[in-house]
Amino acid sequence: MSTTTMAQAIADAQAEEMERDNRVFVLGEDVGVMGGAFNATEGLFRRFGPQRVVDMPVAEAGILGAAIGAALAGMRPIAEIQYIEFLGYLDPLVNHAAKFHYMSRGRIPLPIVVRLPNGGKLGNAAPHSQYLESWFLHVPGLRVAMPSNPLDAKGLLKTAIRDDNPVVFIEDKLLYPRTGEIPDGDVLVPFGKAAVPHAGSAVTVVAIGWTVTRAVAAARELEKDGISVEVIDPRTLNPLDMGTILESVKKTGRAVVAHQACRTGGVGAELSARIAEEAFDFLDAPVRRVAGLDCPIPYNINQEKLALPDEQSIIRAVREMLA
Amino acid sequence: MADRNADQLDKLRWIYRKMLEIRLFEEGAIETFRQKLWKGSLHQCIGQEAIAAAMGAVLGPADYLVSSHRGHGHVLAKGVSSRKLMAELFGRLTGVCGGRGGSMHAMDPELHVYPQGLVGSGAYLAAGMGMAIRMRGGREVAVCSFGDGAINAGGCHEGMNIAAVHGAPVVFVCENNAFAVSTRIAAVLPVAHVADRAPAYGMPGLTVDGTDAPSVFDALQGFVDRARRGEGPSLLEATCWRWRGHTVWDASAYRTEEENEEWAAHDPIPRLAAYLAENGALSDRERDAWRTEIVDVVADAVDFAKTSPEPEMSSGDIERFTYVGEAGA
Numbered sequence: 001m002s003t004t005t006m007a008q009a010i011a012d013a014q015a016e017e018m019e020r021d022n023r024v025f026v027l028g029e030d031v032g033v034m035g036g037a038f039n040a041t042e043g044l045f046r047r048f049g050p051q052r053v054v055d056m057p058v059a060e061a062g063i064l065g066a067a068i069g070a071a072l073a074g075m076r077p078i079a080e081i082q083y084i085e086f087l088g089y090l091d092p093l094v095n096h097a098a099k100f101h102y103m104s105r106g107r108i109p110l111p112i113v114v115r116l117p118n119g120g121k122l123g124n125a126a127p128h129s130q131y132l133e134s135w136f137l138h139v140p141g142l143r144v145a146m147p148s149n150p151l152d153a154k155g156l157l158k159t160a161i162r163d164d165n166p167v168v169f170i171e172d173k174l175l176y177p178r179t180g181e182i183p184d185g186d187v188l189v190p191f192g193k194a195a196v197p198h199a200g201s202a203v204t205v206v207a208i209g210w211t212v213t214r215a216v217a218a219a220r221e222l223e224k225d226g227i228s229v230e231v232i233d234p235r236t237l238n239p240l241d242m243g244t245i246l247e248s249v250k251k252t253g254r255a256v257v258a259h260q261a262c263r264t265g266g267v268g269a270e271l272s273a274r275i276a277e278e279a280f281d282f283l284d285a286p287v288r289r290v291a292g293l294d295c296p297i298p299y300n301i302n303q304e305k306l307a308l309p310d311e312q313s314i315i316r317a318v319r320e321m322l323a
Numbered sequence: 324m325a326d327r328n329a330d331q332l333d334k335l336r337w338i339y340r341k342m343l344e345i346r347l348f349e350e351g352a353i354e355t356f357r358q359k360l361w362k363g364s365l366h367q368c369i370g371q372e373a374i375a376a377a378m379g380a381v382l383g384p385a386d387y388l389v390s391s392h393r394g395h396g397h398v399l400a401k402g403v404s405s406r407k408l409m410a411e412l413f414g415r416l417t418g419v420c421g422g423r424g425g426s427m428h429a430m431d432p433e434l435h436v437y438p439q440g441l442v443g444s445g446a447y448l449a450a451g452m453g454m455a456i457r458m459r460g461g462r463e464v465a466v467c468s469f470g471d472g473a474i475n476a477g478g479c480h481e482g483m484n485i486a487a488v489h490g491a492p493v494v495f496v497c498e499n500n501a502f503a504v505s506t507r508i509a510a511v512l513p514v515a516h517v518a519d520r521a522p523a524y525g526m527p528g529l530t531v532d533g534t535d536a537p538s539v540f541d542a543l544q545g546f547v548d549r550a551r552r553g554e555g556p557s558l559l560e561a562t563c564w565r566w567r568g569h570t571v572w573d574a575s576a577y578r579t580e581e582e583n584e585e586w587a588a589h590d591p592i593p594r595l596a597a598y599l600a601e602n603g604a605l606s607d608r609e610r611d612a613w614r615t616e617i618v619d620v621v622a623d624a625v626d627f628a629k630t631s632p633e634p635e636m637s638s639g640d641i642e643r644f645t646y647v648g649e650a651g652a
Contacts, residue, residue: 025458051458057488062447062481069451069465072437073387075458077451091478095441096448100430105421106644108432140645164647239649 001183007176009150010040010115013157014078016186018048021076024161027054027063028080028115037082038117038176064092067112072100076111078161084116084132084170097166098141109164113157118146118170119210119260120304126296129304131261133208136168137237137270143191144237146170148212150180152235155189163191172210172260192239196248200230203318204248206271207231207258211309215258218314229318237267245271246279253284256317260308263291290317331540332604334380338536339595339605341376344617345396346592348405351621352395352412352426356571360629361413363425366393370566373536373591374498375400378466381543387435387452387465389445392427393498394438397468401436403429405624415631422634423644435463442503443476445469446495450482453491453556464492464550466543472503474517483556487524492550494543495558498533500565505577521558533561534589537598564589 120129379400521528
């Protein structure tokens with residue numbers, strides 16, 4: 001057991017898988033000597049050298065396209081895109097990676113992992129602060145993982161690297177410095193299995209990524225007033241463990257879905273719809289969404305805080321729902 | 324023109340036969356499309372056969388070939404059968420992709436041929452293949468074929484630059500058929516030749532007459548050998564004329580009858596026949612016999628496609644293979 005930041009856990013997962021399988025390699029901007037813009041490839045260059053930890057030009061389509069080409073030629077690349085929104089040109093991911101297996105009737109696997117630092121609250125202004133995870137839910141053929149802590153980050157990433165599907169790996173930037181305990185040995189977290197980081201009985205809160213930490217904080221706060229909240233962290237958005245979510249909602253009769261991304265078209269919209277479709281008769285109240293405002297993320301740090309939800313937003317939503 | 328040894332003449336004979344197969348296949352595809360035997364897109368490569376066929380002659384089975392929406396020639400040249408390609412156009416289970424790829428994406432992972440329907444996206448895939456080959460210490464090369472329309476797409480630049488900085492064994496081949504749908508290359512290219520872009524990537528560039536099979540063959544062989552020796556990527560521009568419209572629907576009103584007639588004199592197939600005859604490598608009798616055989620091959624491919632099973636009409640089958648390992652999200 002060791003205490004590790006999420007950035008280190010992500011670097012460790014990559015190192016272990018590169019050690020295990022020489023087809024695995026890392027490519028991206030500044031992933032080499034520098035160890036990545038968020039230190040999530042720290043130490044890999046020293047250990048594996050420039051052949052397997054490849055610094056690439058500032059050319060995100062080229063990075064992803066080359067990763068896909070390398071996968072077609074038998075490799076298992078991990079591409080880091082420095083900020084999620086640098087993925088503006090989606091052709092390689094959407095038109096190629098997500099389609100090969102389907103369009104070949106199962107003959108072409110596409111084992112690539114695309115690591116995407118996600119989100120704001122760092123005062124970087126709108127184009128470096130967005131939460132774009134929902135984009136990838138709308139593209140069948142992509143798996144989408146979104147860890148909320150170092151242990152899941154390591155275990156999910158190792159699973160992603162061994163998966164033969166293209167996996168979009170969403171890393172909320174605020175989680176990189178957060179620490180957690182990670183057991184020694186081969187830590188694997190399966191896809192499609194939600195976690196329940198806080199058990200409860202009155203309201204279900206489904207949260208993703210960094211927002212899970214806020215939902216757990218909210219649940220602890222509400223517990224002091226005798227309000228029992230169950231927090232569910234899907235961990236992967238595709239595959240999505242609706243079973244665990246529905247089981248909880250059927251027990252509590254109330255559901256809040258929470259994320260930082262703006263409300264319209266967010267992951268919460270899909271979760272709300274699925275809960276309404278599949279557990280309507282069990283609901284005592286409409287599903288509520290806690291989400292970012294439907295506007296670009298403001299630069300002013302205090303405005304940015306207001307634009308994005310925190311534990312108080314979740315607490316308010318739960319209280320209003322029970323009022 | 325250099326004196327040809329027996330091996331080269333054999334390869335040129337192979338190219339001739341492959342060009343005929345491509346031409347007659349394309350004509351069969353058009354005919355069956357007009358008979359409404361299948362629906363879909365159809366971008367024919369008539370007039371450009373020498374380039375695809377030369378790729379087939381120069382590349383080995385393990386080499387990679389990434390091509391474009393106009394890719395029937397490359398697929399046939401890399402060894403996919405007319406049957407499997409025709410059945411693919413028809414959307415049948417027996418097609419090379421089981422009817423999921425269609426005309427623009429008749430990929431075969433065993434034969435390492437990957438046509439891609441999106442203009443400008445081949446270059447970065449080929450660059451990645453080249454990087455993978457280098458990492459493995461392999462001897463293969465990747466050839467990336469694209470049209471003149473692709474040369475201005477950002478992805479093409481990114482892919483060529485990445486291949487160059489990694490010394491990847493990739494040969495980029497621009498089949499300059501004069502039109503990006505209706506837009507003439509001169510209107511969108513600020514330099515005289517596509518190959519003039521090569522020095523910007525520190526790679527050699529060369530423009531050849533893409534309707535002259537021996538010239539294409541020699542240039543391609545040179546660049547492929549160079550890549551195989553570990554000397555990095557190159558850019559070959561092969562000029563040609565797209566005889567038909569952009570697709571089967573396109574009446575191509577944007578060009579003149581005079582131009583079409585002028586280029587008809589550059590038909591790559593009789594040109595190579597004449598060249599081989601001059602070199603004593605192809606008799607009229609053999610040439611005619613090949614044509615007869617290939618007419619039968621294409622007719623058989625059409626019959627095969629027509630009589631092949633459709634995929635199951637169920638949501639289960641439609642959703643199948645979205646993911647490796649399981650059906651849904």
